[in-house]
Amino acid sequence: MLEVKDLNAFYGKSHILQGVTFSVGDGEIVSLLGRNGVGRSTTIKSIMGEVPPQGSIRFRDQEIAGRKTHEIARLGIGYVPENREIFPTLTARQNLLLGMKNPKHVGRWSVEDMFDMFPNLRERADNPAGVLSGGEQQMLTMCRTLMGDPDLIMIDEPTEGLAPKLVEQVGNLLEEIAGRGVSILLVEQKLTIALKISKRLYVMGHGMMVFEGTPEDLRANEQIRREWLEV
Numbered sequence: 001m002l003e004v005k006d007l008n009a010f011y012g013k014s015h016i017l018q019g020v021t022f023s024v025g026d027g028e029i030v031s032l033l034g035r036n037g038v039g040r041s042t043t044i045k046s047i048m049g050e051v052p053p054q055g056s057i058r059f060r061d062q063e064i065a066g067r068k069t070h071e072i073a074r075l076g077i078g079y080v081p082e083n084r085e086i087f088p089t090l091t092a093r094q095n096l097l098l099g100m101k102n103p104k105h106v107g108r109w110s111v112e113d114m115f116d117m118f119p120n121l122r123e124r125a126d127n128p129a130g131v132l133s134g135g136e137q138q139m140l141t142m143c144r145t146l147m148g149d150p151d152l153i154m155i156d157e158p159t160e161g162l163a164p165k166l167v168e169q170v171g172n173l174l175e176e177i178a179g180r181g182v183s184i185l186l187v188e189q190k191l192t193i194a195l196k197i198s199k200r201l202y203v204m205g206h207g208m209m210v211f212e213g214t215p216e217d218l219r220a221n222e223q224i225r226r227e228w229l230e231v
Helices: 038-045 069-076 092-098 111-117 117-123 136-147 164-181 192-198 215-220 221-226
Strands: 003-013 014-024 029-033 053-061 077-080 151-155 183-187 201-204 206-212
Touching: 003 038, 003 069, 014 038, 014 183, 014 206, 029 038, 029 164, 029 192, 038 151, 038 183, 053 206, 069 077, 069 117, 077 136, 092 111, 092 136, 111 117, 111 136, 111 164, 117 136, 136 151, 164 183, 164 192, 192 215, 201 215, 201 221, 206 215, 206 221
Parallel strands: 029 183, 029 201, 077 151, 151 183
Antiparallel strands: 003 014, 003 053, 201 206
């Protein structure tokens, strides 16, 4: 589905990504772990064209490095940013409908699907999105992206600042997404949820990959956890 090879990215003269290589297969949940500032968010932004990439980024065997963000989105990649970019003056329902690429095309997801998974959104459907709680806005952002029917969705820190009950809901949603054949690249701080739902994990440190393996591999590798993940 997604193949990234020797990806480099810069902010000015700062060399942020230094030869990042990884892959996401069909229907996989792959987590990208690491401490803040190691380049995880920059990796996703480079894939989406928000940061100029150097290297190869192939999606469905098609090179997309250097393409514009809207072109990449139309190819079937969804992106849920960390900063919850909702439209605050529009209702929750209107935000969801804006996520549809083609209103005449029925994809894998409907507004009712979103409301079934998150009853809170149904209750607040006609309220301005700006008055929703932080957790509800996070749910809305994820659901709006799904309304575009992506084949791959990249999600940056979806559980940041959420209550434990909402964290569990996010985990359930991610498994539901993968169950419908959508691949997921998850940037996550919470090791517990990543170990629970991921098929494979990568750990980043200083702009490069320092570990690749299964959740079982990471549980068994105390040195990697201590050096690159634990505070």
